[in-house]
Amino acid sequence: MDNCRGILYAFGKGLLDSMRGILVLGYLDKEMNERSFGKSPVKVTQKTKDDAAIKPTKHFEESKVLKRFLQGCFLNGFIFLLSIILFNYGALPALKLLLTFLFGESSSTGMFMWNLMEWVLSRIFEVCWVIPLFFLIKVINCFWFQDIADSCFRFYRGRPQFMSSLSKLIADSLFSTLVQTLFLIQSMLVNLIPIMFVAEIACMVHICLLYSLYAFEYKWFNLGWELHRRLTFIENNWPYFIGFGMPLAILTQFTSSLYISGSIFSILFPIFIISGNEASPVTGKCDYPLRLFSPVVAISNYIFNQSIGQSSRTIQSAPVRR
Template identity: 55%
Template structure:
């Protein structure tokens, strides 16, 4: 085992996780230029011809704007505005603006050290928090999950077409749906496993194992859009991560750190939704370092077995999914 190769793979993963930042600002222009050239190669010959063509009703430019214009940057800005500007800002405003202001008013009315003021505040503060979370945070959180899924998929599909061309989906729709359902179950159980290992009595062992779990899980989140478009089944995707785990630990580490900084799970989810589009684009542009691991890290095997058991009990007796096997090199 060459430690230098492992460190290099982790460093390459870290570097590749930020590649999407540069690509984000150039992708739309290059994608739209490609589409224009396919619609009319002679369209972009001169600025005069381009302006004249724009005036007409059935020009390639109008067709592009109406149907196929790439909007990755705008989708990413929408994610930032919706999750950060609307959702996260409202939570921060409530926690650090409205509640302290009401507390200040009560102290002004009853006195700073007044026993009555403290009693009133002990009733008002939890009541306002419950109302705010029930009437605003929870509905908006559910809505954000749905909207983010649509926007993430749009960003991922455009990024894939930008770097690799037309997606190659699985041949059977039922097979694709079964793969997606099983993937959701596996990811949910793996998240539970990541939380459980953190309770190992030796603190640093538990913490490091939890960080490794979350880094691999976030890498799976980011690369899964690309791999599904490539036609890879779940066992292939998991096996590829387990076999090349140093690279994927490095790739998912920044997102793990970003989401673990806040204590609130809601704020952590907001930060994830704001930054995740960058990692989707980075995953499409990445070239993982492979073939350096002598020993795969079989962290997904336990949740595969549990998932098979759960689905067999709930859906019926079907052929269980095999554990991750060594993937074919593509």
């Protein structure tokens, strides 16, 4: 019973902590800039005719949390998401209404032309606008998310620690990307379980843990935590991280469209990055780790070992030129 209460408490705490970014977003920039400016040493230069000019000896780094968040809302919401909504619920219905007016509601010619034009226009819109803009925005979001995470980390904990060597940092980043990709595929596979509600719950648990990993990884990476430590921490304290990732997982599951879901994620994710830096995860409330990352870690290890082994054999078998 105590274990169940601990799991529920950790889940509820994670759920509440995920919302903290909304509360602090408005005044976080102001506090960051005041702290940065307050630490900037100043000196008095030679007096001018008007007054003594006081200038900082060096420029302080201005926080960009709110700016990046608003830029993300504009790019992901107003430009990308709104364009899809206007096309699907504005342009296409207007075209259908026009064809109905021209050919009549029960005309087979009108229906044929509408089906053909809808398919052609949808494909053109997707290939020429949605897909290129989707991937471009993904790249831009990566830089903006990093700006937000770095500003929050400096505010709460100071200078990032990172890892001991550049090679280890690169290897950890590549391995982490592979693990996350395979874990996303694993979540899709468990959604195919032919048992009512089991597939949906298993998939939701996977998505919650993955979104929590996304949000906390910026802080843990800056703390110098390696991937195995990050994943073990989530698996051992899974009730908290399921609760933390639940709101974002639910909000992105409202639509079956990958593009709309991705846009909603990109708009809201900065709030969860801030929440991750603010939060102190509840630990030690569950005696049973949830080893959901173990299969993809094993597969990733196999892929990396095979790749490294193949590279080593290629180097060893290469002829030596004299």
